[in-house]
Each structure stands twice: as C-alpha cells, then as structure tokens.
Amino acid sequence: xxxxxxxxxxxxxxxxxxxxxxxxxxxxxxxxxxxxxxxxxxxxxxxxxxxxxxxxxxxxxxxxxxxxxxxxxxxxxxxxxxxxxxxxxxxxxxxxxxxxxxxxxxxxxxxxxxxxxxxxxxxxxxxxxxxxxxxxxxxxxxxxxxxxxxxxxxxxxxxxxxxxxxxxxxxxxxxxxxxxxxxxxxxxxxxxxxxxxxxxxxxxxxxxxxxxxxxxxxxxxxxxxxxxxxxxxxxxxxxxxxxxxxxxxxxxxxxxxxxxxxxxxxxxxxxxxxxxxxxxxxxxxxxxxxxxxxxxx
Numbered sequence: 001x002x003x004x005x006x007x008x009x010x011x012x013x014x015x016x017x018x019x020x021x022x023x024x025x026x027x028x029x030x031x032x033x034x035x036x037x038x039x040x041x042x043x044x045x046x047x048x049x050x051x052x053x054x055x056x057x058x059x060x061x062x063x064x065x066x067x068x069x070x071x072x073x074x075x076x077x078x079x080x081x082x083x084x085x086x087x088x089x090x091x092x093x094x095x096x097x098x099x100x101x102x103x104x105x106x107x108x109x110x111x112x113x114x115x116x117x118x119x120x121x122x123x124x125x126x127x128x129x130x131x132x133x134x135x136x137x138x139x140x141x142x143x144x145x146x147x148x149x150x151x152x153x154x155x156x157x158x159x160x161x162x163x164x165x166x167x168x169x170x171x172x173x174x175x176x177x178x179x180x181x182x183x184x185x186x187x188x189x190x191x192x193x194x195x196x197x198x199x200x201x202x203x204x205x206x207x208x209x210x211x212x213x214x215x216x217x218x219x220x221x222x223x224x225x226x227x228x229x230x231x232x233x234x235x236x237x238x239x240x241x242x243x244x245x246x247x248x249x250x251x252x253x254x255x256x257x258x259x260x261x262x263x264x265x266x267x268x269x270x271x272x273x274x275x276x277x278x279x280x281x282x283x284x285x286x287x288x289x290x291x292x293x294x295x296x297x
Contacts, residue, residue: 004029005151006059008052009083009096010037012231013122014065016129017095017155022046023040029058048152048175052076053085061084064094068240069102076106093148095136095155097121097237099244100166100173101251103139107165116144119165119174122156123179133157137175139167171266173248179188180262180279182216183253183295187283187294190224193293200225210259220280224294229277229284236275 007018010032018041022028028046031054032038042048049055052075054063062082064075073095076082082092092110094103095116110117118140128134134156138145145161152159160170167224175233189207190200203220207213223229242263248258274281287293 002151004058004059004104006030006035006049006052006055006062006082007046007065008032008055008062009065009066009067009071010034010041012234013129014177014184015041016126017063017065018046018073019044020132020154021151024138026151026154028056033057038193041293044079050168051080051085052078052082053080055085056082056090057085057087057090059090059274061091061151063091063095063151065236068095068096068196069098069244072096072098072102072106077109083113083115084114085111086110086113089116091118091144091147093118093120095120095122095153097172097176097241098169098243100139100169104166105167107140116141116147117165118144118148119168120148120152120159121169123172123175124156125231130154135175136160137162137168137171139163139165139169168247169244173241173245175285176238176257177245177256177262179216180238180242180266180282181258183263183279183282184286185261186217186220187224187286188219188290190283190294191286191290191292194294195290197297200294223280224283225279225296230279233279235266235269235277235279235281236279237280239263239270241274242266 004027008031029049030041030046031049038048073107107117119138120138122134122136124134124219136152136156136159138161193200193203
C-alpha cells in the first residue's frame with residue numbers, strides 16, 4: 001500500500017471511487033477540471049494537483065475516470081497529460097467507458113513512452129461507485145492487472161481480465177447493450193401492464209423471481225414505478241456508450257439490430273431534453289409512444 005495513487009476525473013463516478021481508495025488507506029493525488037471536487041477530497045486528506053502530468057509525477061499508478069474518449073486522450077497524452085509526468089514503469093488505469101479503438105491508441109502511445117496501461121471500465125453506476133461494488137472489465141497485460149488488483153478490490157466487487165488493450169471496453173459495450181435492451185423491455189412491460197389495468201408493482205413482484213428477473217429489473221422497476229429519474233447513470237452517458245457500440249460494429253462490418261433500435265430511442269430522449277435523467281427514463285420514450293403513464297392504480 002506504499003505506492004501512491006493518482007486520480008484524474010472526480011465526477012459522479014470518480015469522486016466516490018477516489019473516496020473509497022482513501023478510506024482504504026491509500027494516499028491520493030487528485031485532479032479535476034473543476035475545483036470543487038478537488039477541494040472536497042483535499043479537505044478529507046487528498047493532495048491536490050495542477051494537471052494530469054502533476055498527478056503522474058507524484059504517483060506510481062494513475063487512475064483516469066472521465067466522460068469519453070477525447071477526454072481520455074487529453075488526460076493521458078495531451079500537452080499536460082499523464083505521459084508528460086510519468087516515470088518509466090508508471091501504470092495508467094483508464095476506467096472511463098470509451099471506444100475500444102481509442103483505448104488501443106492510448107495504450108500503444110503510452111507503451112512507446114515506457115508507461116504501462118490498462119483499460120478498465122466499470123458497471124454499476126453511482127450507487128455501486130459509492131458502495132464499492134462495481135464490476136470492472138479490464139484490458140491489458142496480466143502483470144499490470146495483478147498490480148492493479150488491490151485497487152480493483154477496493155473499488156469493485158469483481159474484476160476480470162478480458163484480453164489485451166481495448167478488451168475491457170469491448171466488454172463494457174456488451175454490458176451496455178444488455179443493460180439498455182433490458183431497461184427498454186422492462187419499460188414496455190410495465191407500460192403494457194398499466195394500460196391493461198394491472199398494477200405494475202404487482203407485475204414486478206410476480207415476475208422478478210422468475211426467468212425475467214435481473215439486477216436491472218430490481219434496480220430500475222422501482223424507479224420507474226415511483227417516477228424517480230434522479231441519475232445514477234445518465235441517459236446521455238448510455239447514449240455515448242451505444243454510439244461507441246455502433247461505431248465498433250461498423251468497424252467490424254456486422255449488424256446489431258437491437259442496439260441500433262436502442263440508439264434511436266436514446267437519441268430521441270437526448271434530443272427532447274432528457275439526457276440528464278437516469279437511464280430508467282427510457283420509460284419516458286415508451287410512455288410517449290404508447291400514450292400511457294406507468295403508475296399504480
């Protein structure tokens with residue numbers, strides 16, 4: 001635990017992840033574009049830094065948790081990026097959800113500079129980031145995975161090495177396809193029940209223990225029924241992930257029919273101002289299309 005840890009990106013996911021590492025006894029050097037989360041964690045014992053390069057210069061491992069590929073590239077490879085401050089053997093763990101091709105680009109560039117790299121996106125949203133129960137999907141070398149495993153064990157409940165650079169983000173895209181399609185199907189099921197005059201809560205209780213039951217259903221059905229769309233994972237971020245999935249599918253020259261439909265649903269929600277809602281808000285698209293609002297009798 002002597003190795004100092006850097007953390008770049010203290011948003012809705014990054015801040016609780018960093019806080020859990022601090023609670024576990026790690027010394028953290030932190031940076032974000034916005035001063036508020038940096039100051040908040042500094043008050044709890046973290047050391048603030050001026051840039052990703054400054055974070056890397058003071059750390060042995062740097063975790064990156066930003067919104068999308070362009071931000072990841074800037075954080076690792078930009079003018080004030082990690083590569084400018086990292087010593088040979090430094091390990092960058094990019095836990096952002098980005099296109100696999102960008103992970104491969106970052107990993108190759110860092111490797112050329114003598115810096116190690118893992119792409120390690122997560123699933124579970126803000127609630128699991130807070131509780132330390134994230135699922136972590138990792139791409140990179142086995143030795144670096146083992147080096148980062150103690151950190152993963154604090155941040156998440158599971159971590160799996162999926163392959164080389166980019167494999168973590170391929171796995172995350174697969175996860176997001178399954179999650180999004182599940183939420184969309186759940187929304188349609190509860191809308192159908194409501195329109196037929198059956199209590200959606202009763203339907204949820206009846207089917208959750210059968211084959212249709214899932215972690216997604218258990219997390220999102222109560223939110224839909226209570227009309228609670230406070231974000232644990234925002235629609236606009238799921239939209240970004242599904243766009244990355246479709247981009248990857250195009251590069252692989254393969255059709256993704258369900259994913260293409262999900263992309264259109266999310267596009268409609270973002271265009272109509274619902275991008276900041278939790279992705280349980282896919283229900284709003286279904287309600288508009290069906291002319292029914294899910295609610296208890």
